[in-house]
Amino acid sequence: MSWLSASRSLDNPVRSLLAIWACWKTLLLAVVVVSPGPGYDTSTQILRLQDGAVEQYVHPSAGWLSTIGQHVALKLTRWxxxxxxxxxxRGYVHEQExxxxxxxxxxxxTIALNFPGGQAxxxxxxxxxxxxxxxxxxxASVVVLYKLACHVTSQNTRNGVAFxxxxxxxxxxxxxxxxxxxAEALFSLFNFSGMLFYVYSIPRPDSTNSRLLRRDINVLISGACFGLASFMRSNGLLSGLLxxxxxxQTLPTLPRSLxxxxxxxxxxxLALAGILTACGFVAPQWVAYREYCVAQLHGEESRIWCRSLFPSIYSFVQKHxxxxxxxxxWTAPNIPLFLIAYPTLYLMLSTxxxxRAGWLVVDRRIPQKSSKTRDADRPETDRYLEKxxxxxxxxxxxxxxxAVTNFHVQIISRIASGYPVWYFGVAAALVAEAQKSHGPQxxxxxxxxxxxxICYAVVQGGLFASFLPPA
Known part of the structure; x- marks a missing residue:
């Protein structure tokens, strides 16, 4: 990707981004369609047979477009x-689900219940x-991320880095x-949206009292978005760290601020936004608690996790x-999986x-941050963007x-999609290289x-559709 070609797309960036998205999705779906077969796992085919799909797995009333769509969707139903x-x-039956x-x-x-044609x-x-x-x-998350990147990159490189x-x-x-x-794409949309409203809430140097009110409203909207992200994936809770x-940071001025x-x-x-974020994780846990633990009130034996100080079926199932x-x-057989995860982990940790150190900048006027004096001389806007x-x-x-210490580490390649800073870092480095200026290293x-x-995603798509590891 050249700086010049990116610049030509900035006349209508959203339309250009959606065109790139459509081309990329078409390529990945083509890889899925031509993949050789189910590999060693035939779970999707077995479920189709259980569904009475041996004669015709698409409803007779479906049109040709729906038929093709459902065929491709079933090719995507792997792992x-x-x-x-x-x-x-069919709903949740077994605990591990x-x-x-x-x-x-x-x-x-919910959407399926309202699906036309008797195919619910x-x-x-x-x-x-x-x-x-x-x-x-x-x-949608591509567009939201573009808006977020426009807000947190410096003025002289804003459009290029954001795009x-x-x-x-x-x-x-x-x-x-x-x-x-x-759930990764939906999580990315909610997480990026939450971060967009969060950066809207960070006071600019010229904030007035009316803007401070808007700031607090944006904090609440951000918390609601993070709550929806947590509702889709539990790692959305981490966004509550913001x-x-x-x-x-407000503790030193707490008595005066109150x-x-x-x-x-x-x-x-801030407190309410944190609670909203947590609600997205707690809500499904409460549904499970009522199903598995309230039975104890009727004389039945409850599951062991019900007796925990903070009962969470998700945490128990993941561990058990x-x-x-x-x-x-951290076992020898998992070393290849750590190697697969290494590139993504490296990008996330380095950026x-x-x-966090304030070095993720692209600005030809400032070759490096070498001293506190130089930092103090920087415009307030630059310090705001760094914050x-x-x-x-x-x-x-x-x-x-x-992910390194607790997860099945290979999943980092997909759950990293909902975190924006490593995208910013790579984009800033590309622009800095094109401009021959200082940038992320x-x-x-x-x-x-x-x-x-690009290579990883294409190969991954073929392996995934063929039900082969290490997708």
Whole structure:
């Protein structure tokens, strides 16, 4: 991607981004359609047979476009997507199924109940709805990320960096997972939206009292968006660190701020935003608690996790059935999976560290940050932008560290799609290289990173559709 070609797309950036998104999705779907077969797992075919689909798995009233769409959607129903689609179709039966997003499956089911043509019970219909949600959410998240990048990049590079940032999200290493029946695309949309309203809430140097009121409203909207993100994926809780960080930073002035209406309102809005974020995670846990633990009141034996201080079926299932926990994944057979995850982890850790240190900048006027004096001489706007990036980097940094120590590490390649700072870093490095100016530093040239993203996503798509690891 050249700086010149990106600049030519800036006349109508949103339209250009959607055109790039459409071309990329077409390529990935073509890879899926021509993939050789189901590999070693035939779960999707078995579910189709159980559905009475041996004669005709698409409803007779479906048109040719719907038939093609459902066929492609079933090709996308691989790995965890089988759980999402099946759970949306029939609900949660087994305890271990609660590891898969309750919010996402209920959304699919709600839409399916209103699906025309008498196909509401079809597995193919649920797969098509889920894949459509992923496609639409990914397109919308590209636009939201562009708006976010415009807000947090410096004025002299704003359009170029913002545009390339959004393009990188199109080419995300999550790849086919942003098209398949997974919650990643919807999570990205809500998480980016929450971060957009959060940076709107950070006071600019010229903020007035009326703007401070708008700031607190934006904080609440941000918390609601993060709550929806947590409703789709539990790692959305990490975005609540933004509000916790802001509350911590206000502690030195807490007694004085509580004496003013704006100060008190600020504290309350941050606290409420944090509660809204947590509600997205707690709501499905409460549904499960009522189903599995309230039975104890009727003399039946409850599950062991019901007796925990903070009962969470999600945490229990991850630990009990998937062996998730601190350093549990650090075994010799998993070394290849750490190697697969390394490029994404490196980008996340390096860019978040540079952002936290205030180095994630592209500005030809300032070759480097060499002293506090130089930093003090910088315009207030630049320091404001650095603060935005520094705060947004916190959830990404914690996620990357947690992925190394606690998760099945290979999933970082897809869940990283919903965190913006590493996109900013690579985009800033590309622009800095084109302008021959100072920018974020990596071990390899930024163009090599883009080539890696493209190659990884294409190969991943073929492996995924063929039910082959290590997609």
């Amino acid at each position: 965890d997507a089988i759980y999402f689609v099946r759970l949306a179709q 609660w590891a898969f997003s309750w919010g996402f499956t209920r959304l699919i089911n 019970e079809s597995l193919a219909t649920h797969a098509l709805i889920a894949a459509t949600i992923s496609h639409v959410s990914h397109a 390339i940032t959004a393009v990188l999200h199109v080419l995300s290493p999550a790849g086919i997972f942003l098209s398949a029946p997974y 509000f916790a960080s802001d509350l911590f 004496l003013s209406a704006s100060g008190l309102r600020r504290q309350m809005s 059935y998937w062996n998730v926990g601190f350093l549990r994944y 978040s560290s540079q952002a 935005c990036l520094r705060e947004l980097a916190l959830p990404q940094l914690v996620l990357a560290i947690t 990596f071990f390899v040239r930024p163009k090599a990173i883009v080539r890696y993203l």
